[in-house]
Amino acid sequence: MRTVVYAETGGPEVLRLTDEPVPEPGPGELRVRVLRSGVNPTDWKSRAGRGPGSPVDPPQIPGQDGAGVVEAVGEGVPASWLGLDVWVFEAAFKRRWGTTSEHTLVRQTHLAALPSRGAEGAPYDLGAALGIPFITAHRCLTVHEEGPLRLGPGTLQGRTVLVSGGAGAVGNAAIQLARWSDATILTTVSSPAKGRLAAAAGADHVIDYRETDVRAEVRRIVPGGVDVVVEVNPQANAGLDGGLLAPGAVVVTYADDGGGAEVAVPVRTSMVRNVRWQFVLVYTLPAAAKARAVDDLGAALLDGAIGVGDAHGLPLHHFPLEQAAQAQEAVERGAVGKVLITP
Missing domain, CATH: 3.90.180.10 (Medium-chain alcohol dehydrogenases, catalytic domain)
Incomplete structure (x- = not known):
């Protein structure tokens, strides 16, 4: 599979596109074929670290948020997940497996079903834009x-x-x-x-x-x-x-x-x-608060109450996988809207 990694902290130039074997999910994990990866400020800040040149071992795949299709499940994960469209959040928090990749491994606790929108199918752009921003916003409105x-x-x-x-x-x-x-x-x-x-x-x-x-x-x-x-x-x-x-x-x-x-x-x-x-910091939210947010976002999706694109006030900026560095640079420069990578 094609994947983007960095083996040391630094600027966007430390990101490199490489080939790796498709991973097998372990207990409590699912393998997701990533169709969109959402880019957040956390991605470039984590890559930059506290300064350039610090080794990252194993090499890190960036990307907390994404959307795609479940294609394999590990021990303890119901087979009913197979083939489902999902949105993913916090994929790379204290883990190697981010979403800037054609495939990634996700904990069962860090993904949710992505409802389809009629004949258009699942809205992967929207799914990849949910995670960090929408869970953060939910917490801000419920404290x-x-x-x-x-x-x-x-x-x-x-x-x-x-x-x-x-x-x-x-x-x-x-x-x-x-x-x-x-x-x-x-x-x-x-x-x-x-x-x-x-x-x-x-x-x-x-x-x-x-x-x-x-x-x-x-x-x-x-x-x-x-x-x-x-x-x-x-x-x-x-x-x-x-x-x-x-x-x-x-x-x-x-x-x-x-x-x-x-x-x-x-x-x-x-x-x-x-x-x-x-x-508020989304990564350290109480588990119950995070679970409520995920449930409510699912309801909002079913209601058609949230969306992305100009009509919803969130312009989209798409980059291919090989331009992951440019995608992170766009976020670091303060791009207005949502930056997405399409593996």
Whole structure:
């Protein structure tokens, strides 16, 4: 099989296309023929490591997310999985077997059925885009002190959600899931083009923070403050967020796009309003929270409530397997939309 690996940390140039034997699944594993691989920031950050030149043994196959067809099962895995279309998440977390390959090995706990969409068959682009961004977004929308633990129609009715960076992958996922769950959604963006994407995803109010006073505009729309903030850049926005919160609200941070190791939290404001500052990393989520997210995403797929492409505010960028380095570079440079590799 053709597969992409890296044997040392470094820039995109350490990725190489090679041939390996098709692997056999061990206990609790399935072999998936990968039809799409989703590229996330984790992929290039893991490849870069803490600096170039550190050996990686055995050579790592990158790619946490993907979609494809189950073609073999290991001991303890029901044969009913054979031939099913699936989406895969966290394939390479603390494992060699990522999705940037024609075939990969996946733990049974890290894949789910991918429903077909009529005559078009399974939407592999969508399946490969789910994993890390959508599970992260699900967690961000379900850690409020008053819940809900699950998403779906009506579960966020009466709640107001502010998504920072609504044109990003997680921001887009949060908007789509919040829309499915009947929240009122505000989002901030940095350009009119990104605003159009956020609106396509389902945001009710789009605020260009380079042209508009965000604090004044949010307070105009929601005088009582927002219930949930899904935050991509806490270093820059913590002070702003603190002034936009309703009593009992939560600010959920899933990234540190602003750089730096520390965030200044407005203490007195947070105390008076009894608000929560929550941090999320998908790889270390509680197993129960992750399982709820996977179940809810399955329901959203069946409802046709989530999607990818321009119509859903998430443009797609396709690369062949031999251009895995360029695909990772595109994500590292901040490509707007979802980068996918087609083995």
